[in-house]
Amino acid sequence: MDFSESTIRKDCPHCDPNSFALKFPLKETSNFWVVCDVHPLTRGHILIIPKKHLSCIGEYPEDVFNEFVELNDLFSNFIKKTYGSVSSFEHGKIGQTVFHSHVQMFPYIGSPETIVPESNSFLTAVHNLNDLKTIFQKDGAYLFFSIGNDKWIVDIKIGKPRFFRDRFAVALHNPRRGNWKEMHSDTVTMEEANREIHELTANWKKYSNKSI
Numbered sequence: 001m002d003f004s005e006s007t008i009r010k011d012c013p014h015c016d017p018n019s020f021a022l023k024f025p026l027k028e029t030s031n032f033w034v035v036c037d038v039h040p041l042t043r044g045h046i047l048i049i050p051k052k053h054l055s056c057i058g059e060y061p062e063d064v065f066n067e068f069v070e071l072n073d074l075f076s077n078f079i080k081k082t083y084g085s086v087s088s089f090e091h092g093k094i095g096q097t098v099f100h101s102h103v104q105m106f107p108y109i110g111s112p113e114t115i116v117p118e119s120n121s122f123l124t125a126v127h128n129l130n131d132l133k134t135i136f137q138k139d140g141a142y143l144f145f146s147i148g149n150d151k152w153i154v155d156i157k158i159g160k161p162r163f164f165r166d167r168f169a170v171a172l173h174n175p176r177r178g179n180w181k182e183m184h185s186d187t188v189t190m191e192e193a194n195r196e197i198h199e200l201t202a203n204w205k206k207y208s209n210k211s212i
């Protein structure tokens with residue numbers, strides 16, 4: 001991969017390997033960082049971040065996409081086996097607060113209506129991660145989430161910043177963790193989050209040693 005200036009942005013927290021967003025790495029590959037979310041919604045919250053400045057999965061070139069699918073499977077299995085369930089989401093540009101792809105993954109089980117209670121008509125099933133590329137090419141945006149093996153996109157007309165974070169925070173019974181800026185200034189919650197991050201790091205170490 002070519003890491004020229006066009007693929008790395010100086011003002012972007014996900015382009016800078018020394019930024020605080022990448023403070024707790026779990027795995028590094030040629031195209032990706034997998035890190036603990038520094039503001040976890042719950043125990044076992046990770047981010048999969050491409051090294052290249054790409055806005056979302058829909059924009060990944062073929063080699064990056066293929067590597068992503070492998071990491072997605074690997075970490076889905078890890079979270080499911082370690083924490084009992086797995087869900088994920090990504091803002092395909094719509095409502096992003098950092099304009100650099102970061103797929104969020106964490107333990108959660110529930111119905112899609114818990115996340116999008118407004119109307120079933122806002123939900124469209126997605127069968128394959130590859131479909132996100134087609135949708136992105138057509139619409140230029142998407143709001144993607146998964147629960148277990150099931151995947152959906154949400155009508156982008158209801159999209160806004162922290163759309164999924166706020167909703168999953170409520171569904172996970174941690175509503176105050178939705179707003180990560182507020183969470184950051186809450187010392188007690190951040191101490192709790194740091195314990196979860198250290199536990200997650202230890203769990204990954206154990207799991208990855210076993211699976212090699």
Ligand SMILES: [Zn+2]
Nearest residue numbers: 012015053100
């Ligand atoms: Zn970036």
